[in-house]
Amino acid sequence: MLYQTLLNTRSHVDFIKLDNVSKMFQNLTVLKKVSMEIHKGEFIGILGPSGCGKSTLLTLLSGLEKISSGVLHNNSTKGKSAFVFQDSCLMPWKTLEQNIAIPLEILNLSRQEIEEKVNKYLKILDLYKFRKNYPRELSGGMKMRASIARALVTDPEVILMDEPFASLDQILRERLVDEIYEIYLRKNLTGIFVTHNIAEAVFLCNRIYIFSFHPGQIIGQIQINKSNMDMKKYRNSDVFHQTCVKIRTILENSNE
Numbered sequence: 365m366l367y368q369t370l371l372n373t374r375s376h377v378d379f380i381k382l383d384n385v386s387k388m389f390q391n392l393t394v395l396k397k398v399s400m401e402i403h404k405g406e407f408i409g410i411l412g413p414s415g416c417g418k419s420t421l422l423t424l425l426s427g428l429e430k431i432s433s434g435v436l437h438n439n440s441t442k443g444k445s446a447f448v449f450q451d452s453c454l455m456p457w458k459t460l461e462q463n464i465a466i467p468l469e470i471l472n473l474s475r476q477e478i479e480e481k482v483n484k485y486l487k488i489l490d491l492y493k494f495r496k497n498y499p500r501e502l503s504g505g506m507k508m509r510a511s512i513a514r515a516l517v518t519d520p521e522v523i524l525m526d527e528p529f530a531s532l533d534q535i536l537r538e539r540l541v542d543e544i545y546e547i548y549l550r551k552n553l554t555g556i557f558v559t560h561n562i563a564e565a566v567f568l569c570n571r572i573y574i575f576s577f578h579p580g581q582i583i584g585q586i587q588i589n590k591s592n593m594d595m596k597k598y599r600n601s602d603v604f605h606q607t608c609v610k611i612r613t614i615l616e617n618s619n620e
C-alpha cells in the first residue's frame with residue numbers, strides 16, 4: 365500500500381538521460397550507443413554478463429568517468445549522488461560511527477548535526493550497538509550495512525550500487541534488499557542497481573535494462589508493475605517468477 369501511494373506521488377520528469385552514449389578505453393569499446401532514461405524516484409536495475417560494462421556505466425552516471433560520445437543529461441543535484449561499492453571500503457583505523465561520519469565531515473557539518481545523522485542511520489541499519497567497533501571486529505554483512513549507512517547519511521537524491529551484496533549469504537542479502545527497499549520508499553530515492561542476481565533486481569527495481577556482452581549494448585528492457593503488490597507476498601508470486609524467467613531467457617539467448 366505504502367509503495368502504491370509513494371509511486372503515485374512521484375513525478376516522471378526526465379531526470380537522467382543517455383542518448384547514444386559510447387565509452388571507449390583506448391581502443392576498447394566497452395559501451396556502445398546506449399540510450400536510456402531514468403525518472404526521478406525509479407529504481408533501475410542493470411543486468412548483463414561479466415565484462416559488459418555495468419560498472420563502467422555507473423562511473424559515467426556518477427561523473428567519475430567521461431563519456432566518449434553521445435549525450436548524457438544528468439538533472440540530479442550536483443553532489444547529491446552516493447555510491448555503494450561491492451567492497452564495503454571502510455577505513456580500518458576508524459570506528460563504525462567515524463566511518464559513517466566521513467561524508468558529513470567533508471560537507472563541514474557541525475559536530476551535533478553529524479552525531480544526529482550518524483546515530484539515525486546506525487539505528488535504521490541496526491548497527492547502533494556496534495558504533496564503537498572497528499571494521500575488523502564486524503561481519504561482512506555488518507560492514508556492508510555500514511557502507512550503505514555511509515552512502516545514505518548525506519540524504520542523497522541518487523544512490524548508485526555496484527553489486528553491493530555479492531559477498532553475503534542468501535538470507536542476509538534478502539534482509540538487506542528489504543532494508544534498502546524500505547529506505548528507498550521512505551526517502552524518495554532514485555536507485556541504480558548493478559547486479560548479477562536476477563531475483564534481487566526483480567524485487568528491488570521497477571525497471572531493468574539488460575545488456576549484451578562486449579561491447580555492452582541494451583538488448584532488453586523489462587518494466588515491472590508492483591503497484592498493487594503486497595511486497596511480503598511478491599517474492600513468492602507468479603509475476604515475480606515469470607519476470608525472472610523472462611530475464612534469464614533474454615540473457616541466455618544473448619550468449620548463443
Ligand SMILES: Nc1ncnc2c1ncn2[C@@H]1O[C@H](COP(=O)(O)OP(=O)(O)OP(=O)(O)O)[C@@H](O)[C@H]1O
Nearest residue numbers: 389390392394412413414415416417418419420421
Ligand atoms: N579504467 C579502465 N581502463 C581500461 N579498461 C577498463 C577500465 N574500466 C573498465 N575497463 C574494461 O571495460 C570492460 C567492462 O568492465 P566493467 O567493470 O564495466 O564490466 P562489468 O559488466 O561491471 O563486469 P563485472 O560484472 O565482471 O563486474 C572490461 O573489459 C574492463 O577491462
